[in-house]
Amino acid sequence: MAGDSFGKLFKVTNWGESHGKAIGAVVEGCPAGLELSEQDIQPFLDRRRPGQSSITTRRDEKDQVKILSGTVDGITTGTPISLVIENQDQKSKDYSEMAKIFRPSHADFTYQKKYGIRDVAGGGRSSARITAGHVAAGAIAQKILQKSLGTEMVGYVKSVNDLVLAIDSADIDASLIEQTPVRCPDLVLAEKMIKRIEMARKNGDSLGGVVECRINSVPVGLGEPVFDKLEADLAKAMLSINASKGFEIGSGFAGTLETGSSHNDVFINEHGKVKTKTNNSGGVLGGISNGMPIVFRVAFKPTPTLIKTQQTVTIEGQETEFHGRGRHDPCVLPRAVPIVEAMAALVLCDHFLRFRVYKGLFDL
Numbered sequence: 001m002a003g004d005s006f007g008k009l010f011k012v013t014n015w016g017e018s019h020g021k022a023i024g025a026v027v028e029g030c031p032a033g034l035e036l037s038e039q040d041i042q043p044f045l046d047r048r049r050p051g052q053s054s055i056t057t058r059r060d061e062k063d064q065v066k067i068l069s070g071t072v073d074g075i076t077t078g079t080p081i082s083l084v085i086e087n088q089d090q091k092s093k094d095y096s097e098m099a100k101i102f103r104p105s106h107a108d109f110t111y112q113k114k115y116g117i118r119d120v121a122g123g124g125r126s127s128a129r130i131t132a133g134h135v136a137a138g139a140i141a142q143k144i145l146q147k148s149l150g151t152e153m154v155g156y157v158k159s160v161n162d163l164v165l166a167i168d169s170a171d172i173d174a175s176l177i178e179q180t181p182v183r184c185p186d187l188v189l190a191e192k193m194i195k196r197i198e199m200a201r202k203n204g205d206s207l208g209g210v211v212e213c214r215i216n217s218v219p220v221g222l223g224e225p226v227f228d229k230l231e232a233d234l235a236k237a238m239l240s241i242n243a244s245k246g247f248e249i250g251s252g253f254a255g256t257l258e259t260g261s262s263h264n265d266v267f268i269n270e271h272g273k274v275k276t277k278t279n280n281s282g283g284v285l286g287g288i289s290n291g292m293p294i295v296f297r298v299a300f301k302p303t304p305t306l307i308k309t310q311q312t313v314t315i316e317g318q319e320t321e322f323h324g325r326g327r328h329d330p331c332v333l334p335r336a337v338p339i340v341e342a343m344a345a346l347v348l349c350d351h352f353l354r355f356r357v358y359k360g361l362f363d364l
Helices: 038-048 092-100 108-115 121-126 128-149 174-179 187-202 230-239 252-257 333-361
Strands: 011-016 022-028 065-067 081-086 152-160 209-216 244-249 267-270 273-276 294-300 310-313 319-322
Touching (some): 011 128, 022 128, 038 065, 038 128, 038 333, 081 128, 121 128, 128 333, 152 174, 152 187, 174 187, 209 333, 230 244, 230 294, 230 333, 244 252
Antiparallel strands (some): 065 081, 267 273
């Protein structure tokens, strides 16, 4: 009954706690014959890992991944792939006082009420630390998609607080994204974002924002009718990420301000290929990819752990005050980018394999 697994044909089960011995994931459904090593996965984890810059948590985890099963001589065998990442820089004592109180906007209260027990150190299973397993599994999915379809994931920070990137997703220079620690492709705006985040940290506060993702080279036909629509599975994937609070695809909420005649994506024939003139649908029609780039956005709230003093209650219900200790991101956006890409890859890889099942029937 626990919601620790994701996907149907390409299935990922995430395990571990923030301050446990290790975290990781088990990947089922990866086709046999794929070249795969730790070196294929590590670069993705390096982008997500803590301690990257002054605007991320100081927790120093190397996040070195190990493949424990599912490969022989660097080739996948079609059996479950077990991925493990050891925790090495836990400071559980920073959380000792939190055993007696509920931190504002954290899962402390809900976990305690649901299970009658919770892992206080680092938030246990509710910590964003476990997303390292998402990213490791997503790296495998991205390799399958790239090798099979040439699919490209381009995630970046769209906004931090009220600083908003004005460039359309189609005009983004992807080579600029990794040139700044905030992962915004507008280098001038990126510097403003960095200063804003550093100021929030200095003031003991935090900031939220939006990650946008554009997925190129997606074939027509990914997605299932009704409950497994492609955008529905993308929404579930994105809203499963810690601190996410909103999802929109294509024109999203802004589309509500238009008329049907201005919003409709008109079909055209371009050099013998049917496509749409615009992409307000974000690459999905009727829950199925239409061959256009998939474009969506994910909203992330400000990090809830603050150095500032806040009101809360004890586990007995007595009112008290609390201020955070330990090492926390003043803004989750920069490290959320590779997580968003990974979760999108898991969704698309799962639907691609399901799509191949249908297509394969006609090839028999």
